[in-house]
Amino acid sequence: MEQPRRFPGKVQNEPGVIASGVYLGGRRVGDIPVDGAATWAGHDGYVVWIGLLEPSSQLLRKVQQEFGLHTLAIEDAEHAHQRPKLELYGDALFVVARTAQLIDGRISFGETHIFLGQGYIVTVRHGASTSYTAVRKHWESCPTSLAKGEDFILYAILDFIVDNYIPVLDAIEEEVEAIEDRVLENPLTRSEIERLYMLRRDLLRLRNAAGPLVEVCVRLTTNELPQIRPQMHPMFRDVTDHVRRVEERIDSLREVLAFAFEASLLIGQGHETAISKKLASWAAILAVPTALAGIYGMNFENMPELGWRFGYPAVLAVMVTVCSVLYWRFRKNGWL
Amino acid sequence: MEQPRRFPGKVQNEPGVIASGVYLGGRRVGDIPVDGAATWAGHDGYVVWIGLLEPSSQLLRKVQQEFGLHTLAIEDAEHAHQRPKLELYGDALFVVARTAQLIDGRISFGETHIFLGQGYIVTVRHGASTSYTAVRKHWESCPTSLAKGEDFILYAILDFIVDNYIPVLDAIEEEVEAIEDRVLENPLTRSEIERLYMLRRDLLRLRNAAGPLVEVCVRLTTNELPQIRPQMHPMFRDVTDHVRRVEERIDSLREVLAFAFEASLLIGQGHETAISKKLASWAAILAVPTALAGIYGMNFENMPELGWRFGYPAVLAVMVTVCSVLYWRFRKNGWL
Amino acid sequence: MEQPRRFPGKVQNEPGVIASGVYLGGRRVGDIPVDGAATWAGHDGYVVWIGLLEPSSQLLRKVQQEFGLHTLAIEDAEHAHQRPKLELYGDALFVVARTAQLIDGRISFGETHIFLGQGYIVTVRHGASTSYTAVRKHWESCPTSLAKGEDFILYAILDFIVDNYIPVLDAIEEEVEAIEDRVLENPLTRSEIERLYMLRRDLLRLRNAAGPLVEVCVRLTTNELPQIRPQMHPMFRDVTDHVRRVEERIDSLREVLAFAFEASLLIGQGHETAISKKLASWAAILAVPTALAGIYGMNFENMPELGWRFGYPAVLAVMVTVCSVLYWRFRKNGWL
Amino acid sequence: MEQPRRFPGKVQNEPGVIASGVYLGGRRVGDIPVDGAATWAGHDGYVVWIGLLEPSSQLLRKVQQEFGLHTLAIEDAEHAHQRPKLELYGDALFVVARTAQLIDGRISFGETHIFLGQGYIVTVRHGASTSYTAVRKHWESCPTSLAKGEDFILYAILDFIVDNYIPVLDAIEEEVEAIEDRVLENPLTRSEIERLYMLRRDLLRLRNAAGPLVEVCVRLTTNELPQIRPQMHPMFRDVTDHVRRVEERIDSLREVLAFAFEASLLIGQGHETAISKKLASWAAILAVPTALAGIYGMNFENMPELGWRFGYPAVLAVMVTVCSVLYWRFRKNGWL
Amino acid sequence: MEQPRRFPGKVQNEPGVIASGVYLGGRRVGDIPVDGAATWAGHDGYVVWIGLLEPSSQLLRKVQQEFGLHTLAIEDAEHAHQRPKLELYGDALFVVARTAQLIDGRISFGETHIFLGQGYIVTVRHGASTSYTAVRKHWESCPTSLAKGEDFILYAILDFIVDNYIPVLDAIEEEVEAIEDRVLENPLTRSEIERLYMLRRDLLRLRNAAGPLVEVCVRLTTNELPQIRPQMHPMFRDVTDHVRRVEERIDSLREVLAFAFEASLLIGQGHETAISKKLASWAAILAVPTALAGIYGMNFENMPELGWRFGYPAVLAVMVTVCSVLYWRFRKNGWL
Ligand SMILES: [Mg+2]
Ligand SMILES: [Mg+2]
Ligand SMILES: [Mg+2]
Ligand SMILES: [Mg+2]
Ligand SMILES: [Mg+2]
Ligand SMILES: [Mg+2]
Numbered sequence A, B, C, D, E: 001m002e003q004p005r006r007f008p009g010k011v012q013n014e015p016g017v018i019a020s021g022v023y024l025g026g027r028r029v030g031d032i033p034v035d036g037a038a039t040w041a042g043h044d045g046y047v048v049w050i051g052l053l054e055p056s057s058q059l060l061r062k063v064q065q066e067f068g069l070h071t072l073a074i075e076d077a078e079h080a081h082q083r084p085k086l087e088l089y090g091d092a093l094f095v096v097a098r099t100a101q102l103i104d105g106r107i108s109f110g111e112t113h114i115f116l117g118q119g120y121i122v123t124v125r126h127g128a129s130t131s132y133t134a135v136r137k138h139w140e141s142c143p144t145s146l147a148k149g150e151d152f153i154l155y156a157i158l159d160f161i162v163d164n165y166i167p168v169l170d171a172i173e174e175e176v177e178a179i180e181d182r183v184l185e186n187p188l189t190r191s192e193i194e195r196l197y198m199l200r201r202d203l204l205r206l207r208n209a210a211g212p213l214v215e216v217c218v219r220l221t222t223n224e225l226p227q228i229r230p231q232m233h234p235m236f237r238d239v240t241d242h243v244r245r246v247e248e249r250i251d252s253l254r255e256v257l258a259f260a261f262e263a264s265l266l267i268g269q270g271h272e273t274a275i276s277k278k279l280a281s282w283a284a285i286l287a288v289p290t291a292l293a294g295i296y297g298m299n300f301e302n303m304p305e306l307g308w309r310f311g312y313p314a315v316l317a318v319m320v321t322v323c324s325v326l327y328w329r330f331r332k333n334g335w336l
């Protein structure tokens, strides 16, 4: 390993640059401006990590020229809205991942674009994504032998992104379970249906964010990429595994919500039927006094019952009796 | 590179020929008739680009003879209605892509057929598809080293076709989101159901247009095709990526519309149930005065209540009380 | 090429034999009986084409012995009801395809079995399938160099079979579009549901007939089969392509019919709800005069309103007013 | 080939042994006990076929020791309830197939386990499965050169099993078609829904029985198994083909039943709507005389119409007229 | 094989260690503490089996140091909630399987993590999973030659886990069959729908637990893993087979429950229709006396029928007759 070199003093980062440091053996040895970063990357054992946040077009061009990055990758990094993917341009690896975060109880999505080459890594964040300061700190405090390469930083970032899916999933899972309980108790109200619908939407978005990452991680565990040291393969296999587990949980939740929809339809149908039965029962019960009263309200001259002494109480008694019998029978067969 | 050659003066394009030019190092150096175009294509460094729009059968035969194209490809180009595909006939590549365009708010579909061989490219447009004049202009203004081959033109056209899917998708997405809001508010009206149905249809058509293009683009990134220079592979991988992103967005929208259908069914069921409850409640409330009035409308001689001084107001009071109690209870349990 | 040989004069085909000719360089040079056909097939440059229609068991055995065909293939050809497939028995290729035809507006299905070996091709038709006379005529009039082999005849027949799916699909598509319009206008009548159901059935049958042919065609484009000359591969790729296009259209139509079912359910639900609303509205409107009339039909002695001069018209006026107000409100909120 | 050897006289099969014979060149040359069978199997040209029916544990152990079979295969054969599979243990092939049979109009399932090694084949039947006596007879009467190996017996049994699926499928198909007709005529009765449900269940079971057999048959057509002579490959390809055809028919029937469910739901919905319309129409028609009669049943002193001479018939006439008009209108718009 | 060595006397297991023994030729020859276990593992022919139950972090670290295990595997084993998987870290195999158990009639899930290296196996159990004491006992009593390796213990554990799925599946199957009977008899009650829903949930969980194990078992039957002796492959193929059978049964049950949902919807619809018919029938029957009574309750002066002697009984007779005729007709057409 060569001798440590001289650093500029305090570097004032330009807008869009979150961090720009040089590392030796896993420890940060100084801050540098973007211009000239490639020279540091070229020094044996030194690793440059530049972190950008929604950088301007000019800043991206400057980074492109510094490290000789491919124009198409720079375009992707500028416009965002990419699928998770891994692309190899000459000596540089370009990785896109989508991030998810809970902000005020709603999922927000972001994107991270990573350029990785001999001695350097550039990360570009868009939208909702936690700062990688935590990753940086963790890495700086873990100077194992493995940690000496830029591929370890890539691993640390992907691992961090996948770990950040978990609280999002936990929150959705909790809500799904709450919905499940209500589905089986009563027909869903409009706002519950809306919630259920929104959960399906969110899960679909999360699926699109996390799903294609499996393929990216799998490729990072093969011998096809010279930028990744073979000793790093188990680390990337571990990330693969965790993102598969995330995917499986998402798929299960999606299926559970589909079950909930079907169960809700069935329960709603049963509810509708119960109301029809109630309506029919009461209609039948009330039709009896109406019909009887109608008959004794007719104006025929010759209606002997009308003159009977106990005609009126007798009719009332018949009414009450028939209604009670009907009521009792409807109760018994479960219509009321 | 050889010396520039002599061109005919102003070439009057025959019907069906949109453009027919010769390019050297990415810059257009002259216009030529279709006859003899193959000679120019044969000159080292020169590239011939002929653009046809719904050409006649004779014109296609002429092009076929000029460049020695395969009869089956010419038949495809004449009849249109092909699937997106990539076919290799001898030394020539034959590519079919479907185009989509918004015309007056409706999606129109077209087809582009491309013949590509050593030193020439022939594009044949059918139906709704934007003219490639923009591509031509862009290419002529970008004479990088890569731009010197006919494979770059193929890339530029495919990129243009895929980019043109985006505004179509954006428009559909906007409409889907509008429908989504309405689905969750009220049972859909007939015209909203029709709109939802039409969106599904359009997405199905767009899926059929864009989906098979992934496979075409993937084959253009392999070493299997001698017509494509290896340095062009990243460009075609970028197109692949964008068409995959288009495909993913289409699939998500299709799924969202399926959710909307299910949610709509559930909300419609709830609505039906609410109406049944209302109907039953009012029937119950109104049955009370009807039954009571029927009873006191009977003509029995011996009905003491009829002679009571406050019989009538008492009955009215009973009616009002019972109806009010019922109304209050129905309100309370949400039936009214 | 050897010298032409002597033919029997006019050959009287036995029952089940539609045609039995010898071709040289793509032109028919004479008719021959089935016995001895293998000798002609063995002559260099000569091709024997025997066309059978639902042949008897004996005829098939005779053909088997003549060309040394495999017993299992002969059994398949005799019993029909096979899946489309390609089988290699020793030196002979055995191909099964299903044919579809519109007969009186209904789809009828048939089967064609093809035996192909060095210098001969035997076609066996079952059920509804157009005669291959047209193919024969077309082939005889196109003596290109390619046309000189029996593999070209195989191509011509498969191409013909796939082309014949198109009018069937067109007819179904037209009907599907007619159904679609009606689905969105009104709840389907029983006969329309039946039509929709039948279309799904027909498409399922067509899918089973055409789908497995893709695999057959793909195998004909590989180098695995010595019976197919490499120059024929583009021809078979073209058929592959067309059958894939057929498959894609079938799949789209199937999906469209599934959409139509769902839309129909949704529209039917809306219709049901509209009727419930109408019923409830009229019940409410008519309950008012009934209740009021009931009250003034009671026989209490002391009902001052009954003695009022304008009591009756006042009650009528109240009835009309309340009913009108209700009617107007129901109209306004869309229940009537 | 060696000289024929001496056989024991009449062999009394022990319980569980259905048959135990020695064959030479496809012809049965004698019966033998299980003990010592391996010796006969070892003689060149001789094939031993032992047929067991639900054998005891001891009998299976005896067979295991005789032929040196693998313990796991013996365990499978003893416990049944296996998936169709092909397993290679040392020199012996172990094949499991599920059988289906119509018994009193219901499908019964069974299992056949086959051990095949150099010179011997042991078949173990469980549950509902036809005896292989017919296969044995057929084989004994067909001493072609192919028939001289134990692999031919395996083919004959698998072919027999697959052929026996056909009548089961035919019976289901017939029933499905009967159900289809009823689905489109009227909403299904409870017993018809039950039948439909049971058919789906039976098809699911049949799918599980026949489906995995495709994979087994495909492996028998490859060069991977030394127990299968290459000349037998076309025979096993034929079985593969037939079981694929069975699978395709099952899948079609499953899809048809799913269509029937959906159509039934749609028709039931239409039926429900028709009843609602009828109910609403009659309610409206009958409400008219009720309301009118109510009005003229009021006891106001001053109701001039009551004193009119033709007041009563006039009211009756109005009632009849209004009811008739309503009836006619409801008829016309299809509500009645 | 080397000479047996000296063991510590009675080893008091620390908390989290269930068992920690040394085996020679399949027989347990002594108990050892975790510290120093690797030394025993290194002795030729000796196998160390350590069984842990929800071990503490420190205990896991100790085991890690003892056998040089990979940190990521230790992390997985500590946190549980992993997918079934097989991972190769250097010389050690890491296997995760999920276990299922019936506890008080409900399914409980657990996880087992297995580390396997030269001469040792460490099993870590989490959550609901039967103790492997039974496996241990069985293995100790079966000292075949195969049983002499740690790979045999892995097989025994996986076989045990898969076998333990069977009673769980049997219990679910029994319940599914009970639900099926009720589905076809009557519309489901809310609690039955809840049960059906819960069964789908449980099957989904079981699918997630058992499904990925197929892949794990398949990899154990290939030559890719040096830790598995080739003679063990048939054993792992047998486990593969059984877990596939489990998977198939789960999939069938899932499909059956989906059928049950659909059938239930259809039967519920029919039930609803039957109630509508009943309601409409009784409404029609009762409307007749009401309308007739209303007419004869009118107060017209000139209503001749009122003065007829048998007017009243005649009207009653008409009422009874019309109602009876209606009742009879409704009965006949199945509405009542
Ligand atoms: Mg997706
Ligand atoms: Mg998944
Ligand atoms: Mg997954
Ligand atoms: Mg899953
Ligand atoms: Mg997964
Ligand atoms: Mg599923």
Ligand SMILES: [Mg+2]
Pocket: A083, B244, B245, B247, B248
């Ligand atoms: Mg995609």
Ligand SMILES: [Mg+2]
Pocket: B247, B248, B251
């Ligand atoms: Mg996709």
Ligand SMILES: [Mg+2]
Pocket: B244, B247, B248
């Ligand atoms: Mg995609």
Ligand SMILES: [Mg+2]
Pocket: B254
């Ligand atoms: Mg889809």
Ligand SMILES: [Mg+2]
Pocket: none
């Ligand atoms: Mg999905």
Ligand SMILES: [Mg+2]
Pocket: B258
């Ligand atoms: Mg769907």
Ligand SMILES: [Mg+2]
Pocket: B262
């Ligand atoms: Mg659905």
Ligand SMILES: [Mg+2]
Pocket: none
């Ligand atoms: Mg549905």
Ligand SMILES: [Mg+2]
Pocket: C244, C245, C247, C248
């Ligand atoms: Mg296709």
Ligand SMILES: [Mg+2]
Pocket: C247, C248, C251
């Ligand atoms: Mg398809």
Ligand SMILES: [Mg+2]
Pocket: C244, C247, C248, C251
């Ligand atoms: Mg397709």
Ligand SMILES: [Mg+2]
Pocket: B207, B208, C248, C251, C252
């Ligand atoms: Mg499609």
Ligand SMILES: [Mg+2]
Pocket: C254
């Ligand atoms: Mg489908």
Ligand SMILES: [Mg+2]
Pocket: D244, D245, D247, D248
């Ligand atoms: Mg098949």
Ligand SMILES: [Mg+2]
Pocket: D247, D248, D251
């Ligand atoms: Mg299949």
Ligand SMILES: [Mg+2]
Pocket: D244, D247, D248, D249, D251
């Ligand atoms: Mg199939």
